[in-house]
Amino acid sequence: MTKPINVWVVRLGLLLALSASWIVLDDQDSTAAFAPLNVDPDKRFVNETKLPVGRLSFEVLEETTGVHLPSRLYFAYADGRTEKPIVGRFKHILVTSAGQEIKTIPVGDYDVYISRGTEYSLDHQKISITEGETTHFTSTLSRAIDTSGFISSDFHLHLQFAMRDGAMVAAAEGVDLLTATDHNVLKDYAPYIDQLNLGRFLTSVVGAEVDTAFGHYNSFPMSVNRWEDREFRYAIRTPGEMLRMLRADPGEEIVQINHPRRWEPSPRSGYFDGRMNRETSEIEYPFFENGFDQVEIYNALTDSEDTGPKPAEGEPPNYDNKHYGRTDLVNQKLKDWYSLLNRGILMTGVSNTDAHITRSRTTTTA
Numbered sequence: 169m170t171k172p173i174n175v176w177v178v179r180l181g182l183l184l185a186l187s188a189s190w191i192v193l194d195d196q197d198s199t200a201a202f203a204p205l206n207v208d209p210d211k212r213f214v215n216e217t218k219l220p221v222g223r224l225s226f227e228v229l230e231e232t233t234g235v236h237l238p239s240r241l242y243f244a245y246a247d248g249r250t251e252k253p254i255v256g257r258f259k260h261i262l263v264t265s266a267g268q269e270i271k272t273i274p275v276g277d278y279d280v281y282i283s284r285g286t287e288y289s290l291d292h293q294k295i296s297i298t299e300g301e302t303t304h305f306t307s308t309l310s311r312a313i314d315t316s317g318f319i320s321s322d323f324h325l326h327l328q329f330a331m332r333d334g335a336m337v338a339a340a341e342g343v344d345l346l347t348a349t350d351h352n353v354l355k356d357y358a359p360y361i362d363q364l365n366l367g368r369f370l371t372s373v374v375g376a377e378v379d380t381a382f383g384h385y386n387s388f389p390m391s392v393n394r395w396e397d398r399e400f401r402y403a404i405r406t407p408g409e410m411l412r413m414l415r416a417d418p419g420e421e422i423v424q425i426n427h428p429r430r431w432e433p434s435p436r437s438g439y440f441d442g443r444m445n446r447e448t449s450e451i452e453y454p455f456f457e458n459g460f461d462q463v464e465i466y467n468a469l470t471d472s473e474d475t476g477p478k479p480a481e482g483e484p485p486n487y488d489n490k491h492y493g494r495t496d497l498v499n500q501k502l503k504d505w506y507s508l509l510n511r512g513i514l515m516t517g518v519s520n521t522d523a524h525i526t527r528s529r530t531t532t533t534a
């Protein structure tokens with residue numbers, strides 16, 4: 169019984185990892201998103217370009233129901249220039265929670281790609297923005313995958329920008345359950361989901377990523393945060409002790425082992441590193457705890473491989489060079505997981521983004 173469920177969870181997780189490409193959103197300053205609801209948080213960024221502007225009015229509709237869909241609009245110059253146009257606080261990307269907006273856009277010809285994660289079709293519109301004029305398009309997206317009986321989630325999500333934006337991008341990517349797992353703090357997205365009227369599209373759960381001397385663990389739901397004090401966390405002596413404490417409030421947590429292996433073995437953040445032999449799968453740690461609910465087989469943050477030249481010291485990574493997919497490290501974690509399953513230790517394998525902040529660009533090939 170358990171195995172097919174595991175396989176499905178992994179498959180859905182991989183889809184999710186693909187759909188979570190909203191980490192391409194590029195923005196170091198989304199403070200504008202704290203503006204009142206009637207202020208367009210994108211307009212200031214367009215005005216700062218000092219380019220002549222026009223307006224874009226658009227609607228994104230679901231084909232069968234006609235419902236306006238939360239979605240993402242990716243803008244590229246129609247003349248093939250690789251530089252990205254600025255259309256708002258997420259640079260070349262607009263995110264809509266209402267599914268219909270009127271936006272200020274610099275004059276020009278654009279290819280616009282409209283999407284809502286991997287469960288929906290992708291639409292493409294060619295548009296021209298003329299100074300002082302309003303251009304309109306209607307985009308229709310249809311369900312591409314039948315997910316009846318399933319919900320999509322990302323069980324490792326930091327969203328370290330404005331929480332209202334976090335709720336918007338999760339809805340725009342078709343995430344059904346927003347699992348908030350920031351470092352040692354509890355975040356509740358429910359008020360933002362309510363405020364944005366997104367309740368019919370997604371719900372949320374409060375959790376946290378807890379770092380310890382023997383790995384990082386996600387736990388949800390959480391009702392009491394006792395994890396902010398680093399000294400307290402690092403005084404816990406064994407993974408078993410920590411697991412019992414995590415399950416104390418409210419008593420029904422899912423506890424997940426995060427990134428159990430790292431490229432550079434790291435016993436502090438990778439639970440299996442230094443505790444399970446990479447070659448023989450032997451357990452080499454007397455306090456090895458088997459009682460976790462799930463283990464991350466794929467983590468888009470720690471599993472990406474650089475396929476280009478290394479960035480210079482102090483320079484950020486070039487996300488054009490990142491490869492996300494079945495790397496050697498993923499194969500190692502599959503081997504670890506199978507060895508646990510073969511011993512009758514049943515943990516669900518999952519795949520997550522571990523998205524933290526926004527990125528300038530990624531290529532996703534998984």
Ligand SMILES: [Zn+2]
Binds near residue numbers: 384426427437
């Ligand atoms: Zn971590």
Ligand SMILES: [Zn+2]
Binds near residue numbers: 326377
């Ligand atoms: Zn994390």
